[in-house]
Amino acid sequence: MKKKKRILSFGLAVCCFVGLLGINTQKVKAAEYWPKDPETESPNAIVMEESTGTVLYDKNSTEQHCPASITKIMTTLLALENCSLDETVTFSKEAVYNTHGSGISRDVGEQMTMEECLYAVMLESANECAYAVAEHVGGTVENFVQMMNDKAAELGCVNTHFNNPHGLSEGEDATLHYTCCYDMALIAKAAYQNETFRVITSTKTYQIPPTNKHDEITYLQNHNEMIHAFKTRGQYLYEYCVGGKTGYTTAANSTLVTYAEKDDMTLICVIMNAQSPAQWTDSIALYNYYFENFSLYNVAQNETRLENGEMDTGMLNTNSSFVKIDPAGNIVLPKSAEFSEATPAVSYDNTSDDVLANIKYTFAGHDVGSADIISTGVKADTFSFDNVKSEEISTEAGTRTTTKHKFQINIWKVLLGILGVAALVVIAFLIWRFADNFYIIRHKYFSKSRPDKRYKTIKRNYRSKRRRRRRRK
Numbered sequence: 482m483k484k485k486k487r488i489l490s491f492g493l494a495v496c497c498f499v500g501l502l503g504i505n506t507q508k509v510k511a512a513e514y515w516p517k518d519p520e521t522e523s524p525n526a527i528v529m530e531e532s533t534g535t536v537l538y539d540k541n542s543t544e545q546h547c548p549a550s551i552t553k554i555m556t557t558l559l560a561l562e563n564c565s566l567d568e569t570v571t572f573s574k575e576a577v578y579n580t581h582g583s584g585i586s587r588d589v590g591e592q593m594t595m596e597e598c599l600y601a602v603m604l605e606s607a608n609e610c611a612y613a614v615a616e617h618v619g620g621t622v623e624n625f626v627q628m629m630n631d632k633a634a635e636l637g638c639v640n641t642h643f644n645n646p647h648g649l650s651e652g653e654d655a656t657l658h659y660t661c662c663y664d665m666a667l668i669a670k671a672a673y674q675n676e677t678f679r680v681i682t683s684t685k686t687y688q689i690p691p692t693n694k695h696d697e698i699t700y701l702q703n704h705n706e707m708i709h710a711f712k713t714r715g716q717y718l719y720e721y722c723v724g725g726k727t728g729y730t731t732a733a734n735s736t737l738v739t740y741a742e743k744d745d746m747t748l749i750c751v752i753m754n755a756q757s758p759a760q761w762t763d764s765i766a767l768y769n770y771y772f773e774n775f776s777l778y779n780v781a782q783n784e785t786r787l788e789n790g791e792m793d794t795g796m797l798n799t800n801s802s803f804v805k806i807d808p809a810g811n812i813v814l815p816k817s818a819e820f821s822e823a824t825p826a827v828s829y830d831n832t833s834d835d836v837l838a839n840i841k842y843t844f845a846g847h848d849v850g851s852a853d854i855i856s857t858g859v860k861a862d863t864f865s866f867d868n869v870k871s872e873e874i875s876t877e878a879g880t881r882t883t884t885k886h887k888f889q890i891n892i893w894k895v896l897l898g899i900l901g902v903a904a905l906v907v908i909a910f911l912i913w914r915f916a917d918n919f920y921i922i923r924h925k926y927f928s929k930s931r932p933d934k935r936y937k938t939i940k941r942n943y944r945s946k947r948r949r950r951r952r953r954k
Contacts, residue, residue: 515845516774516815521763523755527662528767530777530813531670531747533850537771537813542662545640546754547655549728549736550606551665552648555629557599557681558672560614566596566677570617572609580608582649585701591694600687603726604701608647615646622646636671638664648728655732662751669738669749682724682740685709706761707739717761721768735760741768746777746813780810780840780852783820803857804837810852812842823849
């Protein structure tokens with residue numbers, strides 16, 4: 482019997498140990514799990530989550546290659562940032578004759594609005610329109626190209642150099658006009674934040690009305706096969722695609738930038754140096770994979786460690802009255818993970834008057850997003866005493882007046898305050914003494930005002946006796 486009990490106890494102990502081991506293994510596995518990258522045919526590709534900049538897929542994304550017409554994303558972005566859509570663009574001789582390939586056959590001296598030009602640039606990949614836009618925005622194409630390179634550097638591109646506004650690059654020009662998938666994703670991300678750009682890139686067809694050189698309407702079709710059946714009869718249509726730009730030259734092969742939205746998450750896919758139709762098939766496969774395996778989390782709606790004091794914020798006052806998490810901050814995580822498993826770290830780089838700090842999140846060795854800690858604008862109450870003095874301060878820029886609040890105490894007011902407190906103490910003491918002796922005082926008062934009843938009774942009895950004696954006599 483004892484032997485059976487020992488065997489049973491040993492078996493239960495082993496089961497418990499294995500169960501605990503299994504639970505711990507699952508926790509570690511979940512915390513470290515990151516979905517394995519799928520296979521693609523294209524030699525260079527990247528998938529980036531738009532709101533966080535998180536790179537979900539990377540295949541030789543920093544190798545330099547000719548971008549072809551995806552260059553026009555930068556051209557359109559600069560035009561939208563520096564012009565209004567109703568400005569008139571006039572086509573020069575250089576714009577008409579220095580370009581070839583895709584276009585809409587404009588003439589020298591023809592005039593179109595900037596809006597019409599940008600639709601032609603993005604939908605029909607019109608090279609003469611891109612050239613005319615560059616001249617209009619930059620004054621000269623050379624100035625505009627410098628603007629392109631300056632903007633690329635501002636966005637953090639380190640493997641990019643533009644040499645023209647349209648992407649046509651052959652021979653020696655091909656070595657001067659290059660970028661990479663990662664840099665193009667940064668440019669595409671910046672462009673997508675412009676509302677007008679999102680409208681243009683998602684448009685399937687557009688009509689340019691008659692101009693001073695053309696009496697007929699010019700019909701435009703979007704060359705992006707993932708949102709519009711341009712040549713392939715809908716073979717590569719993708720229901721979640723919301724825009725993009727195509728490109729092709731002999732030097733660049735097929736290039737493609739696309740955007741897709743699903744479940745409140747926007748992904749950017751860049752394909753370069755591909756052999757068609759790999760740019761379409763790889764993009765669709767990558768979108769399906771990462772939409773299926775990743776989710777977007779809003780930091781402000783999910784982060785509780787900041788208010789609970791579980792996050793190291795240094796000297797930052799995290800009182801919810803004064804600071805809050807920027808509602809625009811997001812992180813992207815595998816669907817198998819929970820928000821609380823992402824590791825936060827507070828950074829004080831790139832702060833401003835409104836941005837007090839930044840929370841950067843990592844998961845399984847990946848940067849997965851961030852959120853700013855911003856000021857709510859609420860100011861603490863200030864307490865000033867008697868003397869608030871204005872002082873004039875001389876600086877190199879001149880003399881200015883500043884007000885300084887000093888804690889200077891008036892001694893007479895302090896003494897009056899002390900006397901007032903002492904008077905209150907005395908009054909309170911007297912009230913307490915009176916209440917404590919109330920019944921004694923009351924008894925003494927009534928004793929003096931009223932004769933003793935016993936004396937009255939004796940006196941009354943004495944008078945009665947005298948009367949009786951008189952009657953007897």
